[in-house]
Amino acid sequence: MKEIEMKMLDMSTVLRPSNSFALVLEEVGDEKRKLALIIGAAEAQSIKMGELNYNPPRPFTHDLMLNVIKAGGIQCMKGIIYEVRNGIYYSYLYIRRADGEVEVVDARTSDVIALSLRAGFPLYVYEDILEREQLRNISTDGSTYTLTVNSVDMDTLKKAMEEAVAAEDYERASQLRDEIRKREDEGKDNR
Known part of the structure; x- marks a missing residue:
């Protein structure tokens, strides 16, 4: 399947009445298709910290994880969103072990994004998922759009x-x- 590179575009304010955020990813390249993920407050905070390159006085969970990965001689290579089911996005994290072998680890998409922002590895989505789940009916200023039923x-x-x-x-x-x-x-x- 063809992999399309994505980057973080924006994160909404809290969606009422829940404690959720809409994270918008945008295709890297000419087409600029967008994908929205609904995430919780803790996940939003971690992603925002990665986006701002914030270094906390003590390591947060994703910082700790990257420190352990580095200490073990492991390298994060890429993340791929491989499925969407019932409003939940599923992702793999590709890592290279110290012996050079590549492993594929199932991970929450929000964790892959938080790690990607901190470690600088690329994030991809399979093209068929992007085509099916992309935002539609985007207003000219980008403030309103239509989510697919599958993404909520x-x-x-x-x-x-x-x-x-x-x-x-x-x-x-x-x-x-x-x-x-x-x-x-x-x-x-x-x-």
Whole structure:
């Protein structure tokens, strides 16, 4: 699969009423497709610290992890977002061990981004995921856009369905209801 390099573009203010942030990644190159990830406050703080190149007086978790990696003779090579399912992005961290062997480690996407900002290794997404999940209907000033249903969690879907019913947008409400049922059925199958 073709890998598309991404960079951090922006992070929103808190989305109400939850304690979440929208992290926007942008394609490196001419197309500039964008991808939004919904992350928690702790993850947002760590990513922001990496973006600002902030050196805390004592190592935070990602700083500690990079110190251990370096001490072990390991090198972070790249991160790849390889899947999106039910609003959760899945990533691999590629590392080179001291003996030269390459290992692929499953990791939270927010951790891969936080490490990438600190260590300077590239972040990629498979092109089919970027094409399917990219932001759409972006306003000219970039302040509003449409997220794909797959990129949001169940609580957000349920809230959006309630809002659609209240606005009497029954077509949208039924689409959201179907997505909620599909995820609930998948959850039952995984038990």
